[in-house]
Amino acid sequence: MFNPHTARTVALVLAILFTWAPAGCQAPAPQAEPIPQPPAPAAGIEPADQQAATDGGVIAWAADGVITPGEYQKNKSFGDFELHWTTDDLYLYMGMKAKTAGWVAVGFDPSSLMKDADIVQGFVKDGALSIADQYSTGQFGPHPADTQLGGTDDMLASGGKSDSGYTTIEFKRKLDTGDKYDKPLHKGSNKIIWAYGSDPQFTIKHFARGSGQIGL
Numbered sequence: 001m002f003n004p005h006t007a008r009t010v011a012l013v014l015a016i017l018f019t020w021a022p023a024g025c026q027a028p029a030p031q032a033e034p035i036p037q038p039p040a041p042a043a044g045i046e047p048a049d050q051q052a053a054t055d056g057g058v059i060a061w062a063a064d065g066v067i068t069p070g071e072y073q074k075n076k077s078f079g080d081f082e083l084h085w086t087t088d089d090l091y092l093y094m095g096m097k098a099k100t101a102g103w104v105a106v107g108f109d110p111s112s113l114m115k116d117a118d119i120v121q122g123f124v125k126d127g128a129l130s131i132a133d134q135y136s137t138g139q140f141g142p143h144p145a146d147t148q149l150g151g152t153d154d155m156l157a158s159g160g161k162s163d164s165g166y167t168t169i170e171f172k173r174k175l176d177t178g179d180k181y182d183k184p185l186h187k188g189s190n191k192i193i194w195a196y197g198s199d200p201q202f203t204i205k206h207f208a209r210g211s212g213q214i215g216l
């Protein structure tokens, strides 16, 4: 027997069922577009150079012959000779400044006096920097260029300026260059020698020299 009340109830239930149909019964939602990703960095680019751009954690290192406050993490003075340096995992960034218009030099890890020191010596003449990666073969030199001994020139970047009676030279090298005429530098204390001369050339003896330890 047709009951209008029952028919209205059935119609209502059917309407609710169609309106609240589960998602699985509906048309599938369109797939989201993949978000474009930046290209991956090319293989072979060293993150260490990125670190060099924030050298000292304050300002960028630049081989411009000017030691700017905040450019280096550490420094030490030996009378009128100053050393400034920063290291990261791979490189040493160093600045040396002395009261001279002649040459300035630093030497790493001598065995006795000057002997076996891994030397970086440079001078600025007429505004142009001459710098050499050297090795002292004797107690009082000579300290020829590594290349003359069959080694390699491992200066990666350098710059220098000479004015108002001071010469400043900045350079970058690997902590461990792999050249047998360079000493591997390590974190912690490293023995150094330093010297400067009055002439802007490589072979005239120093008028000041000394030795010490620096912590890398």
Ligand code: HEM
Pocket: 105, 106, 107, 113, 114, 117, 119, 120, 121, 139, 140, 141, 143, 193, 194, 195, 202, 203, 204, 205, 206, 209, 210, 211
């Ligand atoms: C440019 C050519 C150089 C010559 C002809 C030369 C010569 C000498 C001589 C003869 C001495 C014996 C002591 C004295 O007279 O002072 C000496 C000592 C010394 N030199 Fe040189 N040198 C030269 C470059 C350098 C360089 C580039 C450095 C540093 C990187 C250096 C560091 C020293 C030190 C530290 C001593 C003292 C060693 C000690 O008594 O403990 N020299 N040098």
